[in-house]
Amino acid sequence: MIKSMSIIAKNKLTSEKKIILTVIIFLFFSFSFLAYSERKQTDPTGQNSWWELYFENPQSQDLTFTIKNYGKAKKFHWKKLEKENPVPLQEADIFIQAGQKSTIPLSLEIEKKIILEVTDEENKKKEIYKIIN
Amino acid sequence: MLEFIQSQIIFYLTITLVLFVPGYFMLLAFFGKEKLSSLERVILSSSLSILITDFLMLLLSRVGIIFTRNSLILTLILFSFCCFIVYRKRFKKSPAIVDKNSLFTFSSKQLLFIMLVLFLSFFLRSAYLQNSSPPSSTDLGHHMYWSKLFSETGKIQNYTQSDIIKENEIYQIDSPRPISDFVIGEHLIFSAINLISGANFISAFPILVLFYINIFTLLAIFILSLRLFENNPQNKNIAIFVLLFCGAIFAIDPPQAKFIGGGVVGNIIGNLLMPITFYFYIRFLRERVTPFLFFALFLSMGLFYTHHLTALIFLLTFAIFILLALFFNFHATKKILLGEIKLLRSPLLITFFLFVFIFVFSIYTPTYLKNSAINTVVGATKKIEHTGLSLLQFRNILGEARFALGSLGFILFLFFYKKNDFKYSFLLLLSWTSIITIISLAPNLIKLSIPSGRVANYGIYPFALISAFVFVSIFTQKKFNNKLIISAFILIFIFTFISGFDGNVDYFKKNTTNKNAWQTIQTGNYLASKMSSTDFLASDHVYLIADSWLKLFFMRDYYFPSYRANFERYENGIDKHEFCTRDMISSPDGELGKKCFSDLGTNFVMVDKAMDSMQFQKLNNFWQIYSNDKINVYYRKK
Numbered sequence: 001m002i003k004s005m006s007i008i009a010k011n012k013l014t015s016e017k018k019i020i021l022t023v024i025i026f027l028f029f030s031f032s033f034l035a036y037s038e039r040k041q042t043d044p045t046g047q048n049s050w051w052e053l054y055f056e057n058p059q060s061q062d063l064t065f066t067i068k069n070y071g072k073a074k075k076f077h078w079k080k081l082e083k084e085n086p087v088p089l090q091e092a093d094i095f096i097q098a099g100q101k102s103t104i105p106l107s108l109e110i111e112k113k114i115i116l117e118v119t120d121e122e123n124k125k126k127e128i129y130k131i132i133n
Numbered sequence: 134m135l136e137f138i139q140s141q142i143i144f145y146l147t148i149t150l151v152l153f154v155p156g157y158f159m160l161l162a163f164f165g166k167e168k169l170s171s172l173e174r175v176i177l178s179s180s181l182s183i184l185i186t187d188f189l190m191l192l193l194s195r196v197g198i199i200f201t202r203n204s205l206i207l208t209l210i211l212f213s214f215c216c217f218i219v220y221r222k223r224f225k226k227s228p229a230i231v232d233k234n235s236l237f238t239f240s241s242k243q244l245l246f247i248m249l250v251l252f253l254s255f256f257l258r259s260a261y262l263q264n265s266s267p268p269s270s271t272d273l274g275h276h277m278y279w280s281k282l283f284s285e286t287g288k289i290q291n292y293t294q295s296d297i298i299k300e301n302e303i304y305q306i307d308s309p310r311p312i313s314d315f316v317i318g319e320h321l322i323f324s325a326i327n328l329i330s331g332a333n334f335i336s337a338f339p340i341l342v343l344f345y346i347n348i349f350t351l352l353a354i355f356i357l358s359l360r361l362f363e364n365n366p367q368n369k370n371i372a373i374f375v376l377l378f379c380g381a382i383f384a385i386d387p388p389q390a391k392f393i394g395g396g397v398v399g400n401i402i403g404n405l406l407m408p409i410t411f412y413f414y415i416r417f418l419r420e421r422v423t424p425f426l427f428f429a430l431f432l433s434m435g436l437f438y439t440h441h442l443t444a445l446i447f448l449l450t451f452a453i454f455i456l457l458a459l460f461f462n463f464h465a466t467k468k469i470l471l472g473e474i475k476l477l478r479s480p481l482l483i484t485f486f487l488f489v490f491i492f493v494f495s496i497y498t499p500t501y502l503k504n505s506a507i508n509t510v511v512g513a514t515k516k517i518e519h520t521g522l523s524l525l526q527f528r529n530i531l532g533e534a535r536f537a538l539g540s541l542g543f544i545l546f547l548f549f550y551k552k553n554d555f556k557y558s559f560l561l562l563l564s565w566t567s568i569i570t571i572i573s574l575a576p577n578l579i580k581l582s583i584p585s586g587r588v589a590n591y592g593i594y595p596f597a598l599i600s601a602f603v604f605v606s607i608f609t610q611k612k613f614n615n616k617l618i619i620s621a622f623i624l625i626f627i628f629t630f631i632s633g634f635d636g637n638v639d640y641f642k643k644n645t646t647n648k649n650a651w652q653t654i655q656t657g658n659y660l661a662s663k664m665s666s667t668d669f670l671a672s673d674h675v676y677l678i679a680d681s682w683l684k685l686f687f688m689r690d691y692y693f694p695s696y697r698a699n700f701e702r703y704e705n706g707i708d709k710h711e712f713c714t715r716d717m718i719s720s721p722d723g724e725l726g727k728k729c730f731s732d733l734g735t736n737f738v739m740v741d742k743a744m745d746s747m748q749f750q751k752l753n754n755f756w757q758i759y760s761n762d763k764i765n766v767y768y769r770k771k
Contacts (some may be wrong), residue, residue, distance in 0.1 A: 015239040016172035022248050023175075026255040027348065028145070031341050033259055035141055038266035038337040041647055050648065050762045052655060058663050058758040058768050059736075070655070113753075126760040131753050131770075 043099075051076075051096075053118050053126045061108050061132055065116050067094065068101035074121045080106060083113035108132060140331075144338065147330035151322060152345060155189075155209055156181030158216035163424045165224035170237040173356050179349040180409045181428075183322055183402060184435035185212065190321045191289065191438075191497045199287035202328050236359055239369060246373055254351060254380035258344060258390045265394035266337040269650035271674070273396020274681030277334045279315060280323035281685055289317065292500050294691045297711040297733065304713050304732035309690070313501040318439030319398045334685055335654055343393040343401050350405040351380040354594055357408045358601065360415055361558035367605045374601035379594065383532045388590045400590065403443025406436050408594060410447065411561060418557050423479050430482070434489055441501045442583060446568065446591055449579075453564035461560065521575050522585045530573075530589040531596050534628060539566070539596035542603035565595040650679035652763045656739060659759055660766065661686035669735045670694035671717045676741035677764065683739075695735070721748055721755070730769060738767045 013021070041048075049071040056064040067076055073096065080090040089109075096102050108114065108130075115129040156178035160169060169177070189208050190200065198204055239247065268274070282290050293309035300307075323339055332338040358372040365371065385391055392401055413429035416422070433451075436444040476482070528536040543566055546559055571578055573589040604625070660670060664687075672694045674680050680696055687693055697718045702708035709715075713729035718740060720726045729735065738755070740746060742765045749755045749767045759766035 014171075014237075015244050016170055016237045018244060019172055019239075019247060019251075020175050022251055023348070023352065026251055027345065030255045030259040030344065031145070032141065034262055034266060034337050034341060034344070035144075036137075037263040039137055042267060042651060048648070048651075050652065052652075052659070052759065052761040054659055054759040054766075055756075058756070058766075068655075070651075124762075128757050128760055130756045130758075133753070 053128055055128060063106035063108055066101050066103045067096060067118055069096040073097045076118055076120050078118045081115040081117055144330045144332055147326050150209055151186050151325050152182045153178050154213050155185040158213040162216040162219040172237055176349060176352045176356055180405050186325055187318045187321045187438060194289040195496045200328055205325050205329055243369055243373060250376045250381045254384055257384035261385050261390040262340055262394055264647055265340050267647060267650050267654060268340060269646050269679035270396040271681040273339055276319055276396060276398045277339055278684045278691060280320040281334050283324040284327045297713050304729050316440055316499055335682060346401050346405050347393050353405055353408045354379055357412045358598055360412060367609050370605045371601045374604055375597050378535055378597035378600050399440030403440035406432055407443055407447050415557055423481055427481050427485055430485055438499055449568045450565045453568055454560055457560045457564060522573050522589060527573050527589055531592055535596045535600050538600035538603050542599035562595055562599055646678055649763050652761045653677055653679040656764050657683045657686040668737055669733055670737040671735045672696045672739045673718050674698050676744045718745055722752055736769045740765055
């Protein structure tokens with residue numbers, strides 16, 4: 001870098017034009033670096049390793065839920081649980097690609113606290129619930 | 134990838150159109166290729182373009198032309214084209230006298246040093262700022278709400294805010310009241326860039342624009358230094374060290390990269406406009422060329438449309454400058470005043486004053502001039518952060534090296550003032566430094582109630598100018614022993630470097646801010662898609678990162694979503710007079726919490742998973758409807 005700057009410093013352009021050129025080049029590289037860095041950070045196939053879990057219809061009694069994966073492709077295991085009952089009412093595995101989401105339709109059969117618990121390959125767990133009485 | 138490259142190209146073209154082209158052509162129309170060197174023209178173009186874009190947009194809004202991509206591109210190009218026509222008419226016949234000023238001719242060693250300093254300045258800022266994307270700063274989120282509002286509605290809107298009030302024992306949202314916290318010039322350039330380039334507000338783009346402005350501030354200080362010390366044989370070396378003291382060392386501390394990442398928009402733009410304004414005043418005072426005064430006045434006006442604190446500091450500095458100038462030339466006071474009054478009769482300046490009059494009274498009046506902001510600033514200090522800093526705090530803000538060298542220079546200036554050598558430069562630096570020091574250390578002396586820490590940050594530039602002057606002046610003295618000089622130079626240089634980079638290492642450590650900010654943004658996305666206009670959301674500012682950006686998803690009002698503020702704001706008796714926003718999150722089952730939920734109709738709550746979920750999980754009337762690593766969202770059943 002210093003060598004190339006030294007070459008620019010010695011060539012035939014006037015010194016103020018060399019300063020202008022240097023600023024433009026540095027601006028271009030800095031902006032590109034920051035924009036690319038942002039793109040990488042928000043790219044689901046990049047280094048992210050998080051996911052979100054939510055109800056599709058948060059205000060109704062419908063239990064349809066979605067898992068959205070912002071990390072690399074992985075397998076998730078979900079369970080539909082009733083409050084204070086460790087035996088799942090329903091459960092299944094689901095594979096979700098990086099940056100993709102999967103919606104699982106579920107309906108309400110009993111009026112109680114129904115918990116949807118999702119675990120990923122690294123054993124990270126999240127849950128959402130609705131309480132119907 | 135192709136889409137990314139395409140969006141980048143459009144963004145660079147937009148930046149050039151909004152933040153460079155109008156100013157460049159305006160300078161051409163006034164000066165042709167005379168009076169200003171290429172470097173000066175490029176640096177001055179950026180600050181002028183900010184103001185030209187602002188004023189053109191205010192004008193468009195006043196005549197009812199909606200801001201769109203086409204209307205903005207057309208207006209900016211039309212303005213630049215008109216300036217170009219004037220340039221061709223005025224300067225076509227006269228041969229271009231290119232100002233081959235030796236002031237801007239550097240040796241290859243000096244040039245290499247400048248490039249290295251610039252490289253360090255860019256590198257350190259970029260390395261720090263990669264953690265600021267996606268944006269998480271609270272201030273920037275607030276600012277971008279207004280920019281997005283102007284973009285979406287296509288016109289200027291009033292700065293208003295609603296709040297939670299208690300009326301007839303019922304909590305409710307009151308009708309919007311005008312607020313003075315924002316100034317129009319802080320927001321319009323972002324709206325213009327968003328509309329023209331299509332860049333999303335919740336992206337790196339606002340940070341990149343602030344980065345651009347900050348870099349041009351360094352360059353502005355560089356050319357100001359060259360002009361201030363024009364008569365000094367070491368002027369170029371002084372300017373290079375100014376660049377080092379502002380750009381490379383202390384590159385992260387406020388008001389540099391930390392202000393960019395923190396979205397302190399007004400200060401950043403103000404820090405560019407103020408030195409440029411001084412630049413034009415100094416050139417006018419030395420060369421008596423009326424267009425220099427025109428640009429100085431134009432930029433002064435622009436300051437008042439951009440940032441009130443910067444405008445106030447500028448005004449006070451300028452007032453002291455005039456007093457000192459008259460004091461040091463006491464015998465010629467009458468002659469000076471009469472001479473200046475005569476100049477004000479020039480057609481260019483009369484036209485300008487007419488423009489100011491029409492603009493302020495019939496196009497747009499800055500909000501803080503209409504509201505009660507002035508009354509809250511003038512008077513006894515009320516808040517603890519307004520009562521002045523200790524000398525140690527002041528030193529820490531300025532940086533040890535700059536404080537030491539700057540103070541030494543200040544004393545040297547007082548004792549060894551030579552009028553002819555530093556005509557006006559000395560007076561300007563003295564006024565600039567004094568006013569910032571007084572407001573920072575003892576604001577009560579001039580009865581001003583403004584945040585002392587914020588003001589101290591303005592001191593970095595005049596202190597850097599004086600420090601560089603002292604540094605270079607000392608080490609170019611021929612009367613000292615050469616070896617002694619070199620050893621002392623290396624010693625002070627190392628001290629300055631270590632002091633300048635001290636603490637910066639922590640800034641570069643990998644942090645989780647962007648991951649957390651991204652999760653807040655995705656939660657905002659989810660809620661915006663699931664909530665209707667009758668739903669009401671309460672959020673939290675204490676533990677959630679980037680919560681101020683949530684309002685950009687809803688664009689319902691500046692107050693929406695309501696948020697729990699930092700706890701001390703409920704206790705200081707000044708900031709917060711309602712406790713609904715606190716209790717709806719801290720104790721949703723408490724008497725006040727329940728009443729606030731019921732009165733305000735709040736049915737969604739967004740909180741930090743680890744810190745605030747517990748109190749909601751105990752309650753049967755709250756459903757946990759959303760969860761990610763950092764955040765849980767609850768829905769309150771009706």
